[in-house]
Amino acid sequence: MPSKLRARCAPARPPQSRPPATPASWLRSLLALTSLALAAACSVPARADTAPAGRYRATAKVSSLEQAAAQGAQVFANDTFGTRQTWVPPNAFNSHLMTCAACHTDGGRPEGSTPAGQPIPSLIGAAARYPKFKGKKREVYTLERQIVHCVRAGILGKPPAYDSPEMVDLVAYLTQLSRGATMGTQFSR
Numbered sequence: 001m002p003s004k005l006r007a008r009c010a011p012a013r014p015p016q017s018r019p020p021a022t023p024a025s026w027l028r029s030l031l032a033l034t035s036l037a038l039a040a041a042c043s044v045p046a047r048a049d050t051a052p053a054g055r056y057r058a059t060a061k062v063s064s065l066e067q068a069a070a071q072g073a074q075v076f077a078n079d080t081f082g083t084r085q086t087w088v089p090p091n092a093f094n095s096h097l098m099t100c101a102a103c104h105t106d107g108g109r110p111e112g113s114t115p116a117g118q119p120i121p122s123l124i125g126a127a128a129r130y131p132k133f134k135g136k137k138r139e140v141y142t143l144e145r146q147i148v149h150c151v152r153a154g155i156l157g158k159p160p161a162y163d164s165p166e167m168v169d170l171v172a173y174l175t176q177l178s179r180g181a182t183m184g185t186q187f188s189r
């Protein structure tokens with residue numbers, strides 16, 4: 001049911017049209033540039049959820065599973081999957097391109113909801129509950145298939161291929177969020 005699911009995956013805020021340049025907007029741009037310059041001057045590494053959104057390319061070659069999961073966290077926070085859909089983060093001056101993190105805040109840990117009141121689940125333990133039976137579709141979704149669904153219906157972007165580094169690393173990241181969770185609780189027998 002794509003239309004219903006699309007509604008469930010509605011953006012946190014409706015897309016905004018670019019307002020005309022006013023003295024206030026110039027001042028905001030200047031402030032934004034100043035904070036960027038300040039950020040560049042600091043040697044503290046940027047947190048994954050504060051890096052600028054764009055096309056994040058994960059590398060296939062990594063030196064550990066943890067490194068893959070760290071790349072997955074970057075994809076989660078910053079990859080826009082080629083979307084043109086924007087949203088306005090709380091307390092931000094401008095709109096950002098859509099990412100996983102637009103809906104799944106704080107790396108996907110807390111529960112949330114869209115303005116339409118649709119629940120957004122916490123992703124802690126989620127990976128342990130896949131494959132999952134989707135009753136309305138009468139299909140079994142793997143974790144990868146769910147990620148593809150969220151990219152299509154939530155981000156309105158081009159989903160990563162199942163064997164791409166971006167997909168592999170997202171799965172590694174989501175599985176790390178489920179570290180220690182009991183597997184298979186979705187089965188009744």
Ligand code: HEC
Nearest residue numbers: 008009010011099100103119120121126147150151154155
């Ligand atoms: C526009 C909002 C939105 C965006 C963007 C979004 N999601 Fe979701 N996500 C949801 C909602 C709502 C659900 C719950 C309904 C569903 O399963 O589709 C969900 C469910 C999930 C689930 C299943 C959780 C469970 O317990 O079954 C996973 C995993 C997930 N998202 C990962 C991602 C990833 C990875 C991205 C980025 C590629 C992403 N999401 C982008 C809204 C979004």
